[in-house]
Amino acid sequence: MSESRHTLASCLHVLVSASALVVLAGCGGGGGGGGVGGVANFPPSLTITEPAVDTTVSRGATVTLGYTDDDPDDDATTRLFLDADGDLATTGDQYPINGARVEQNGAPQSLTHELAGVPAGDYAVIGVITDSTNMPVQVRGPGRLIVANVAWATQSVGGSCRSSAIKALADGSTVVVGDFEGTALFGVGARATTLGAWGGRDVFVARYSASGSLAWVKQAGDLAEDTATGVGALADGSTLVFGTFVRTATFGFLEPNQTTLLSGQLGGERLFLARYQPDGSLAWAKAVGGTAAAWARQWGNRIAVVADGSSIVTGFFIGTMTFGQGEANETLLDNPYGGNPQLFVARHAPDGSFVWVRQVGTALLSSFGYSIAAFPDGSSVVTGRFYKTVTFGRGEPNETTFEVGPSYWGFIARYAPDGSVAWAKMMGGPSPLSSAVATFADGSSIVTGHFLGVGRWGVGEPNATSLAAQGEGDVFVARYAPDGSLIWAKRAGGASLPQNATDRGYGVVALADGSSIVTGDFALAATFGPGEANETTLVSDGQAGWTNAFVARYASDGSLVGVSRVGGTWGSRGVSVAPLADGSFVLTGGFSGSAVFGLGDPHEITLESGNSGAYVPRLFVARFNLDGKF
Numbered sequence: 001m002s003e004s005r006h007t008l009a010s011c012l013h014v015l016v017s018a019s020a021l022v023v024l025a026g027c028g029g030g031g032g033g034g035g036v037g038g039v040a041n042f043p044p045s046l047t048i049t050e051p052a053v054d055t056t057v058s059r060g061a062t063v064t065l066g067y068t069d070d071d072p073d074d075d076a077t078t079r080l081f082l083d084a085d086g087d088l089a090t091t092g093d094q095y096p097i098n099g100a101r102v103e104q105n106g107a108p109q110s111l112t113h114e115l116a117g118v119p120a121g122d123y124a125v126i127g128v129i130t131d132s133t134n135m136p137v138q139v140r141g142p143g144r145l146i147v148a149n150v151a152w153a154t155q156s157v158g159g160s161c162r163s164s165a166i167k168a169l170a171d172g173s174t175v176v177v178g179d180f181e182g183t184a185l186f187g188v189g190a191r192a193t194t195l196g197a198w199g200g201r202d203v204f205v206a207r208y209s210a211s212g213s214l215a216w217v218k219q220a221g222d223l224a225e226d227t228a229t230g231v232g233a234l235a236d237g238s239t240l241v242f243g244t245f246v247r248t249a250t251f252g253f254l255e256p257n258q259t260t261l262l263s264g265q266l267g268g269e270r271l272f273l274a275r276y277q278p279d280g281s282l283a284w285a286k287a288v289g290g291t292a293a294a295w296a297r298q299w300g301n302r303i304a305v306v307a308d309g310s311s312i313v314t315g316f317f318i319g320t321m322t323f324g325q326g327e328a329n330e331t332l333l334d335n336p337y338g339g340n341p342q343l344f345v346a347r348h349a350p351d352g353s354f355v356w357v358r359q360v361g362t363a364l365l366s367s368f369g370y371s372i373a374a375f376p377d378g379s380s381v382v383t384g385r386f387y388k389t390v391t392f393g394r395g396e397p398n399e400t401t402f403e404v405g406p407s408y409w410g411f412i413a414r415y416a417p418d419g420s421v422a423w424a425k426m427m428g429g430p431s432p433l434s435s436a437v438a439t440f441a442d443g444s445s446i447v448t449g450h451f452l453g454v455g456r457w458g459v460g461e462p463n464a465t466s467l468a469a470q471g472e473g474d475v476f477v478a479r480y481a482p483d484g485s486l487i488w489a490k491r492a493g494g495a496s497l498p499q500n501a502t503d504r505g506y507g508v509v510a511l512a513d514g515s516s517i518v519t520g521d522f523a524l525a526a527t528f529g530p531g532e533a534n535e536t537t538l539v540s541d542g543q544a545g546w547t548n549a550f551v552a553r554y555a556s557d558g559s560l561v562g563v564s565r566v567g568g569t570w571g572s573r574g575v576s577v578a579p580l581a582d583g584s585f586v587l588t589g590g591f592s593g594s595a596v597f598g599l600g601d602p603h604e605i606t607l608e609s610g611n612s613g614a615y616v617p618r619l620f621v622a623r624f625n626l627d628g629k630f
Contacts, residue, residue, distance in 0.1 A: 041133045042071070042072040044069065044137055045129070045137065046068070050110075059150065062113065065125060068107065079128050082118060088126055094126070095115075095118050097111065098111055119602065122144055123144060150623055152605070152623050153623075154622070156185060156619035158183045163576065163588040166578045174578060174586045179201045179225075180202060181201045183196045186206055189213075191213060191215070202221035203249070204218070204228070205218045205276060218282075220245075222260075240274070241274045244300050245271075263287070272300075288323060289323060300313060312346070312372055313346050313372065314369030315369050316341040317335065323357040327353060331354070333357065341367065343359070356419040357419075368386070377417065388403065388404060412424070414484060423484040432455060433449045436507045446510055447480070448478075467490075474492065474493030475503045475518070476490065476505065477508070490554070491530075505519070517551060522548060522565075524539070525537055534560045546568075551624065567595065569594050571591065573590050589620055591609060597630055598630020
């Protein structure tokens, strides 16, 4: 019998590779319950339980497959595959999900797998269980797995159109805000909408469906320069928009809630906060920051929405500004030295009424608030930069002052829900620009921007990091613990020759798995993840000096997962990015000439601005698959 068993084993050959599984059998004897040496040998069994029905997922998604397997003789292993035609004997159309796993005596099994490298298609879930004696048993699951390509890209046409921020909503749609001049066309087909600016530049607020079609677009403004710089999403599908207007601005034109806001002075700038319903109609619009003197300046930069529907905003001002004008807690901010901007952080209730404001600055010196993000507990983290010296939380228990000499440094500061300072840290220097910040569920935060020379993060801490820029400016990405201590800091960029080249980070989002996505632009060539396993050098298209947008993903430990670029002949820039619930993400920015998304991918898309030589920025909005590809 030993010779018979050897013959059986030699006649059963299973070949498993990354692209095919072929079962070759030929000698009989092992079909189902025969015996070796008079001992019964029972065939193994396998049942695939999940997906129980046909299921659609985005390309690059992480899926969970379920099965049960059993072998009375306890020597079987199971492998799962995705197969386009349901026949593993046909090579080239299957993708292995796992290596051989020992059977578990009928206990339910769950297998989680990231569909990296699996192209869009309709796949059967096939399982093969193999033991040492019997023929392999091949079974098919009850539900197919449809891997969908969700990537798309769309643009504006016509006049200059600049996007500032993007936010994703629970239904997969996205809202983009910014400004435009002249005439701008949004969307295509039946929903295409043309807006004509009433003045120099007007605000736009545009909502796109999950498939990239325009749902609606609205404008606001008047005869001067008006812009939206921040957007937040609320649980009911409405959105909050934050920005700056000059003189007057009309919101919800010809709608029941049409509102015209006044700055108070012909040349004065003022902040606005506006809420839009899910259908794009105006709920309300309010001037915040108070009446501005003719020589005063107010800039609103970003907004963060808290779980209760309130919002926290940041920016900077020159002169004086009043928050909660006419309300019980009206607060005046005063910078008596006029020409030096000072940072503010302010909170508003869900109805737009004023809650509190904090001023950060030092007489005769400058401080700027560039970005803000909220934590679930209602606290927030702000990033920006200051010149020479700055004090956070003046008069509070955690008052913190930085003095750095005659140079600019970046900062990151956390505010409690009541507006008191929890902590503040310096970063970068000299001349850093901390453009964007995002928060993780564990209380940590991540910042991106760019820096010159030698930048320093976590000074005096165990993870203190110094980075040297290779060009006129390099991208930085840094992660901070809940207590403000540095976890890690990374750089990306390239040398400045043959001419000055600046590489910049403009937007960042934090993902549920602890990874992050960063966007910005680079000139000439830029290396991401230097010295790491996934080190990648991108080279820009077009004329020397024009930048290309990039999108990079970093793991929770700061290592580079991957990076891609948006090609283009007259330059492109990524300014803001937002994650969708399925793990894919949307990106907005600007381009001129042409812009190529998914360069070399199966679903590559090229947008054309229609410019004839002159640089006139066009808005782009694009959705990427979970794997960052098209």
